[in-house]
Each structure stands twice: as structure tokens, then as C-alpha cells.
Amino acid sequence: MLVVLDYFQSMPRIGRLHIPGGFYHVIGRGLERRYVFEADADKIDFLARFGESLLRVDARCLDWALMSNHYHFLIQVGDKPLSKLMASVEYK
DSSP states (O other), X not given: OOOOOOHXXXXXXXXXXXXXXXXXXXXXXXXXXXXXXXXHHHHHHHHHHHHHHHHHHTOEEEEEEEOSSXXXXXXXXXXXXXXXXXXXXXXX
């Protein structure tokens, strides 16, 4: 009997490398090209939460773009990892 172990399915995802002071290009998008933002009010709410989170984790956003079905951020992190920033922004 031959047993084949799929190495990648049995191993947990490797965490993102955190480099204090590092720069990260963050992309978020809707599944199947669905809208992430239905109206301008959704974008304003998202940016408000994002701004609060930047202050809380001591990170900087150097550039950004919001479209209806995705967004981009160029972020410089501080001592706290990027995951701390994005977790509080993406889940309301």
C-alpha cells in the first residue's frame, strides 16, 4: 500500500514575516470580484476605522487607493505586526 502525504495540506500556513519599520503593500478584494464598498459611506467608514487602527498600532499609511471591489495600501509598520492593524479594520 502506497501512502502519499500532501506536505502542504498537512502543514499550517507560515506566518507573515514582521520587520519593524518595514513596508508592506496590502491588497484586499471582494470574492468573485464582488463589491467591497457599496457606497461612498462604506468607504468613509472603512477609512475611519483604518485611521484609528493606524494610530493604535503606531503604523503609517504612505499611499492608498479604494475602488468598489478592492483596495491597496502602502503601510510602514512599527513594532506591532501588520496583522494587528488589519484585523481591527477588516472585521467590523
